[in-house]
Amino acid sequence: MTSPSATVAARRWLVQVCCHRSCDRGGSAAVLAAFREHQSSTILIAESDCMGQCSAGPTVKVMPGNTWYCRVTADDVPRIVSQHLQGGEPVRDRLHPRFHPFDPSL
Numbered sequence: 001m002t003s004p005s006a007t008v009a010a011r012r013w014l015v016q017v018c019c020h021r022s023c024d025r026g027g028s029a030a031v032l033a034a035f036r037e038h039q040s041s042t043i044l045i046a047e048s049d050c051m052g053q054c055s056a057g058p059t060v061k062v063m064p065g066n067t068w069y070c071r072v073t074a075d076d077v078p079r080i081v082s083q084h085l086q087g088g089e090p091v092r093d094r095l096h097p098r099f100h101p102f103d104p105s106l
């Protein structure tokens with residue numbers, strides 16, 4: 001039987017970091033560089049064009065799961081990597097409310 005943590009560890013992630021104008025002005029180059037430090041055979045980092053969420057950038061999207069993060073800083077990256085990509089639990093305080101409305105039961 002496979003444990004949940006083994007399932008998460010076996011996943012392959014795609015992390016898209018918007019580096020278009022608004023997100024760039026908000027510091028997305030540093031966010032991209034911070035994610036690239038964690039690139040591996042299971043974590044692919046990709047620079048993206050505008051994802052249509054410019055007012056809440058820098059925008060980061062994680063697949064699978066279609067998880068959207070907003071206002072991401074380089075300081076948030078280690079937490080997103082360890083908690084979400086390695087632990088399977090999205091970082092709630094950085095979730096984009098347009099795609100992930102607040103649920104007080106969580």
Ligand code: FES
Pocket residue numbers: 018019020021022023024049050051052053054055057058059
């Ligand atoms: S510039 Fe990043 S979402 Fe539009």
